[in-house]
Amino acid sequence: MPNLFLFGTLCHPPLLEIVFGRPVEARPATLTDHAVVTLPDRAVPATALRAVPGEQAPGVFLRDLPNEDLARLEYYLGGFDNGLREMTVSVEGTSRSAMVACRKATPEHGDGPFDPEAWARGWAVLACQAAREIMAQFGSTDLETMNQLRPFVTSRAWAQQLAQDGAPHELRSDRGLDTVEIVRERPGFEGFFRLRAFDLRHRRFDGTMSETISREGFIAYDAALVLPYDPATDRVLLIEQLRYGPVLRGDPFPLVLEPAAGLIDSGETPETCALREAEEEAGLKLRELRPMVKIYASPGxxxxxxxxxxxxxxxxxxxxxxxxxxxxxxxxRNHVISFDRAMELIDSGEINVGPLVMMLFWLARHREELRRNA
Incomplete structure (x- = not known):
């Protein structure tokens, strides 16, 4: 059974435990003439080794790992890009032979030295959440399929991070997640979307605990929606496209009118996503974004x-x-129409997408002020 040297993000003990499915004994180690660097353009910052004479790459040493652990590591990393290479590392002053997953970075590919403390503050929770979903599919979803799903897994994990902002609770109860117990999880569909089957119980308004209830939930994403508006001319831009929901429902006219919208990528702010989608879907460069509302699409x-x-x-x-x-x-297809025309399309039922109706009503509430300040 081989020894293993790990570096960068995999030195984070909670992440390491998720990847191997158990606690592992990891001893501090270093790799001579190498440095650990951050790879740019990743949904979750990843790390690689760069050959740098005289540098010491910090990492951890794991002794006598079974093949199952190597298979789990390969699955989490999305494959060993450059294979496993036997190298000599220093473990508490003693030279030891170890296999290294050599994801290497040339000088033009690295994005500066890896800062483990900054990574732990900004990304560790997200990385662990994504790792849980990835490793839950080890043995049931092949590596190629998981690599295709990986960006969506990290986007779902990012949505859980965005959820931590919460919302005011002046009228509604301040009962938290600690009053909800997931009793059991059952197998569900895993793909671009997740269908999670579970049994739960929760504290009721009268203070008692409910019976155990079996439910299923559709695990989706956070999305940014933007309604382009020109206050000087009192016009909005609506986009028209085919949507699969109406197709599957049997709607004879499955093209719908919508605001520009898109899924928020891992690490991306909703504002950045909104600006990107306005340009990609409507060809517009917006001069200003105004927050409207933040809502669950269908929380049931x-x-x-x-x-x-x-x-x-x-x-x-x-x-x-x-x-x-x-x-x-x-x-x-883009449609630039007057605000009044848009409201007529709500009355006629031609606008039948809930978020667009809601956003136009929000605009109706603030429109006069926006026009006065145009």
């Missing part, structure tokens, strides 16, 4: 959560036309 069965914004911009007839990203299979 899904975690999906919307961060809604008004996007102040200049709109003209030139903003009509086709848009969307081919790589995301988007086929979008």
């Amino acid at each position: 069965y899904t975690t999906e959560f919307f961060h809604c914004f008004l996007g102040l911009c200049d709109l003209s007839e030139d903003d009509n036309g086709l848009a969307g990203l081919d790589e995301e299979h988007e086929d979008i």
Whole structure:
């Protein structure tokens, strides 16, 4: 059974325990003539080794790991990019042979030295949450499929981070998650979305605990929605596209009118996502974002959560036309219309997407002020 040298994020004990599915004995170690660097452009910051003469790469030494542990590590990392290489490391002053998962970074690929304390403050909780979902599928979902799902796993973990902001509770109860007990989890679908089956009980308003209830929940994402508005001309931009919900429901007209919207990537702020989606889906550069509301789409069965914004911009007839990203299979048509026309489409039922109705009503409440200050 081989020894193993791990570095960077894998030196974080809680993450290491999730990856191997058990506590492991890890001893401090160093690798000579190497440095640990952060890889850029990752949903969750990852680390790699860079050859640097005279440097000492810190890490941990694990002795006599069984093949099952190596398989779990490979699954978590998404494969050993450059294989496992036998190298000599220093363990408490003694030279030891160890296998190293050599994800290497050339000088142009690294993004500076890895700061474990900064990573632990900013990313450890997210990394552990994503690791739990990844490793829960070890043995049931193949590595290639998991690598395709990995960005969505980290986005779901990021949604749980965003959820920590909470919302006011002046009228509603201040009972917290400590009054809800997940008694048992049952197998559910794992993919772009998750279907989580579970049994739970919770504290009731009269102070007693409920009976155990079996439920299923749709684990989705946080999304940013933006309604472009030109207060000078009192016009909005709506996008039109095919949606699969109406198709599956059997709606004879499955194209819908919506605000621009997109899933919030791991580490991305809702505001950044809103600006990106306005440009990608509507071809607009917004001059200002105004927060509207933050809402659960349908809290009875899904975690999906919307961060809604008004996007102040200049709109003209030139903003009509086709848009969307081919790589995301988007086929979008833009409609620049007056605010009054949009409200007529709500009355007629042609606008039948809830978030857009809500956002237009929000605009109706604030429209006069926005127009006065245009």
